[in-house]
Amino acid sequence: MCRHLAFLGEPVALGELLVEPAHGLLRQSWEPRFQTSGTVNADGFGVGWYAEGDPVPARYRRSGPIWADLSFADLARVVRSGALLAAVRGATLPGADGEAAAAPFAAGPWLFSHNGAVRGWPSSLAPLAAALPAGELLALEARTDSALVWALVLRRLRSGDAPEDALADTVREVAAAAPGSGLTLLLTDGARITATAWENSLWYLTAPDRVVVASEPYDDDRRWREVPGRTLVTATRADVTLTPLKEPSA
Numbered sequence: 001m002c003r004h005l006a007f008l009g010e011p012v013a014l015g016e017l018l019v020e021p022a023h024g025l026l027r028q029s030w031e032p033r034f035q036t037s038g039t040v041n042a043d044g045f046g047v048g049w050y051a052e053g054d055p056v057p058a059r060y061r062r063s064g065p066i067w068a069d070l071s072f073a074d075l076a077r078v079v080r081s082g083a084l085l086a087a088v089r090g091a092t093l094p095g096a097d098g099e100a101a102a103a104p105f106a107a108g109p110w111l112f113s114h115n116g117a118v119r120g121w122p123s124s125l126a127p128l129a130a131a132l133p134a135g136e137l138l139a140l141e142a143r144t145d146s147a148l149v150w151a152l153v154l155r156r157l158r159s160g161d162a163p164e165d166a167l168a169d170t171v172r173e174v175a176a177a178a179p180g181s182g183l184t185l186l187l188t189d190g191a192r193i194t195a196t197a198w199e200n201s202l203w204y205l206t207a208p209d210r211v212v213v214a215s216e217p218y219d220d221d222r223r224w225r226e227v228p229g230r231t232l233v234t235a236t237r238a239d240v241t242l243t244p245l246k247e248p249s250a
Helices: 014-018 070-078 123-130 134-138 145-158 163-177
Strands: 003-013 045-049 058-062 080-088 105-107 110-115 184-188 193-197 203-207 210-214 231-235 240-244
Touching: 003 014, 003 070, 003 110, 003 184, 003 193, 014 045, 014 070, 014 080, 045 070, 058 070, 080 110, 080 184, 105 145, 110 145, 123 145, 123 163, 134 145, 145 163, 145 184, 163 184, 163 193, 163 231, 193 210, 203 231, 210 231
Parallel strands: none
Antiparallel strands: 003 080, 003 210, 045 058, 045 080, 105 110, 110 184, 184 193, 193 231, 203 210, 231 240
């Protein structure tokens, strides 16, 4: 179980969103307010951010807990960005993938993270994995449910699907193969955020200087709104749209 946050807005220091708030991602990693399962996220963390004029994001990822990384605290104080995706990780199963298993995953302009767990992993998704080209399987960053879900999303993006279709179709496909899975996903290209709420909490905030989609609010601003379950979220600086997600076909 993980927690994550995506932001678009006026450039701010990473720490203003992740470290400084009373209930920021740093605090959520050991004391969440709105999610009771998988309380401690000590199996890695990461942040990806976009620099002005460069469509390919930078990433900083580590295999340990965010609260133990003093280098990140220093980096977050000075690095500024107008778009980012960050996550703290609680592993679905024990493993040795380390930093490679920490979100955000990346390809080209995309950053991706997954909050939840695939039921019956790994056998439940064996048929979906078998449908991927061998080269894509060999290119997986980690042997985790999140990495495979990302591969399924990325296959659709590369085939020309819109981000909202890529996420919605992947969620339905995985949910049909592994009922009861948590599939709350975040995807951004630095210009828009696409997300799904599926079994795990998701909230959004709109303000004149930002739009944020996150596992839970990082402060007590009354503009935070909870996303209903089984919902697709599309967000830009100008607008947030919520669309119900249909249940997978039997």
